[in-house]
Amino acid sequence: MIFEGLPTTPRSEELIDKAFSRAARSGRAKSGLEAQQSMLQTAGNILSDNLENVVTEWPDFGVVDPFYRELADAVLRRELDARTGEDGAEQVGLDALRASLSEVTWASRQVETIQREYNTKLRKTDPETARKHRKQAFARMADVVEEVEADLLRVGEARNALRDLPDIRPDEPTIVVAGYPNVGKSSFVNGVTRADNEIASYPFTTRGIQIGHFERNHIRYQIIDTPGLLDRPADERNDIENQAVSALTHLADAVVFVVDASGSCGYPLDAQLALRDAAVDRFDAPVLTVCNKSDRSRDVEADAYMSVTEDENVDAVLDLAVETVDWEPDLPSRSG
Missing domain, CATH: 3.40.50.300 (P-loop containing nucleotide triphosphate hydrolases)
Structure with missing residues (x-):
């Protein structure tokens, strides 16, 4: 069944702790400017990759069999709270899930942008200034991930609601x-x-x-x-x-x-x-x-x-x- 293998969706706090703790370990293995660069690279990669994986693990609903698409929409209309889109209209069901997945994609790309920006700043500076830049980058990355906390929760709720649907096979008569x-x-x-x-x-x-x-x-x-x-x-x-x-x-x-x-x-x-x-x-x-x-x-x-x-x-x-x-x-x- 197409929803059965969906992985658990991490919380924003969980992602941030994972990224920054691993960054700290990578930094301890080096010194000076190289340590700050390694920490920035590690944290940025973990955050952007994990956020991207949240989205890519979901099937493309544009090509999902219409049976499962409508069934998923019905389940999510019951299970998920509505969310308000940029136009002020309420989004429910699959529309709400798609909107949250889109926000998580945005967060992944924002983290990548921050990482590239501070990589440039860290190339030609002293270790102490590099440390300040790296801490600024971490703060901005954390803000981005925390901004999509509600979206991560909604994606996780959708996964829990859909993973136990009956295994009905649209390709069988x-x-x-x-x-x-x-x-x-x-x-x-x-x-x-x-x-x-x-x-x-x-x-x-x-x-x-x-x-x-x-x-x-x-x-x-x-x-x-x-x-x-x-x-x-x-x-x-x-x-x-x-x-x-x-x-x-x-x-x-x-x-x-x-x-x-x-x-x-x-x-x-x-x-x-x-x-x-x-x-x-x-x-x-x-x-x-x-x-x-x-x-x-x-x-x-x-x-x-x-x-x-x-x-x-x-x-x-x-x-x-x-x-x-x-x-x-x-x-x-x-x-x-």
């Missing part, structure tokens, strides 16, 4: 299972996938989502049940939850919408079909209507009928979903 609670979605996912199903949690769902995998013709598929998101109408979701659903629209290659015509799920059939119609409008992927509990009632027009509890037509429904996905793997071309 994906079937999203939707429908009201108690219609049999989770039982269907459990029944058609391997025993090592992953149960993972989005920050904006009350229950963990279920991610299963199965294979057809040597192709691995992932199938996802998302309780708390796709089991109620859009007007009952908050903005962040709706954005999470929007992220799923980039991921789904097919949607299996499960209905219960018997009504034993506790929701009337017309409400279930209204939610199904909303899914058809929301997803670009094809939406299959599947009537579960068909041993109790088939009183609905559907693409397929099954009974998970009776193990009737479950595999046929999965085969229909695979056929609907119509996935063609990218195979290496053969030359010659």
Whole structure:
């Protein structure tokens, strides 16, 4: 997962202490003017390099898969406080993170500028004046790093919020299972996938989502049940939850919408079909209507009928979903 390997973001005080303590050690190994030059070089390099690394470890959100980009934005809108940009407008989500990363980049370059400026001053001077210049440089570098303390904290919070997102793979064919609670979605996912199903949690769902995998013709598929998101109408979701659903629209290659015509799920059939119609409008992927509990009632027009509890037509429904996905793997071309 693209956010899993993000390193811990250092605090400004931590960076400054690290840079100046190592600079002091490098200075003790030399004397006179050379000692001051070595200290300046060491501190400047550590600060600028570490600040730059904070930024470069993050993926380029311009090329990140749209699923993860929208998902990250939804998570950060929930987890991070808004910040105010130069134009006075509030920035939230990815915009706030990008703004903080930009500030950290600025700080890295400012430290480099200070380092170059004082390197010049230290070239032709006596050791005592060089020591004063070096101390001035350290003070200015520390001021720059302290100026981006809030940005470093925000980047660290973003890393903590994103690193434990479910490992969902946008490059694998994906079937999203939707429908009201108690219609049999989770039982269907459990029944058609391997025993090592992953149960993972989005920050904006009350229950963990279920991610299963199965294979057809040597192709691995992932199938996802998302309780708390796709089991109620859009007007009952908050903005962040709706954005999470929007992220799923980039991921789904097919949607299996499960209905219960018997009504034993506790929701009337017309409400279930209204939610199904909303899914058809929301997803670009094809939406299959599947009537579960068909041993109790088939009183609905559907693409397929099954009974998970009776193990009737479950595999046929999965085969229909695979056929609907119509996935063609990218195979290496053969030359010659």
